[in-house]
Amino acid sequence: MRRSRLAYLPFVFPLLAFAEFLTFVSVAHAIGFGWAILVLAVSSLAGLALLRREGIRGWRAFQEASRAGRPPGAGVSNSLIGLFGALLLAIPGFVTGVAGLLLLVPPGRTLARRGVERLAERRLGGAATSDLFGPRxxxxxxxxxxxxxxxxxxxxxxxxxxxxxxxxxx
Structure with a gap:
């Protein structure tokens, strides 16, 4: 019987918390405790501002694609990946912040979007993927x-x- 990937979530979150703690201690030791707190606060505020911007951008991309009669998948998935990156940046922590930044820069966003398209194609099939992302x-x-x-x-x-x-x- 195949085990669901969700079964591993109880193990992932404590490991992420431990990695965040170790990273924070290392950064605080390198640049100082006050500066480390300041960097975390600034990155969290930037993530919150980007959450709003990416959400509005995604909604507009969906509306535009609907009006034009185009498949909404490419623009919406790009915005959702940016939204997820902004959410990771808003969570206080250096590991999640770096992961969020990687999803916000264009090369990382492109790689993640292609991964989402491949995953959708495997899960939904070619016809549904074509409806979402356009002709293949x-x-x-x-x-x-x-x-x-x-x-x-x-x-x-x-x-x-x-x-x-x-x-x-x-």
């Missing part, structure tokens, strides 16, 4: 039975013999 790029090779390969990378410069390239659109 695929290559179909005709050698025996038809094989469909989902590929987000740009196609190779020359298609192989017997290959049909294109996008799946409703």
């Amino acid at each position: 790029k695929v290559r179909v090779h005709q050698s025996g039975p038809v094989t469909v390969v989902v590929d987000d990378a740009p196609p190779p410069p020359r298609p192989a013999a017997g290959a049909i390239e294109g996008e799946i659109v409703r």
Whole structure:
């Protein structure tokens, strides 16, 4: 029987608290207790301000996509990842603060968004993912039975013999 990942949460939170404590002690030893408290306070206030901004941005992205008739997934997932990063930044702690900052900078946000799209595709299937995030790029090779390969990378410069390239659109 497969064990749910939620079963591990009671172990994760105490480990996170212990890691935060060790990190705080190390930083306080390096820069001083007062400065460490000041850095935590400033990062928490910045996280709270970013929570509001990212929430409003996500709502506007959803409304815009709905009005234009586009799939809302890409813009909304990008904003939700920013919202989660702001939430991590708002939680007092250096480990969660660094994780939040990584989700707020564009390269980290892009990697997380791609991960969310892959997870959605595994859990929901290709049709539902296409409705959420737009058409997927695929290559179909005709050698025996038809094989469909989902590929987000740009196609190779020359298609192989017997290959049909294109996008799946409703």
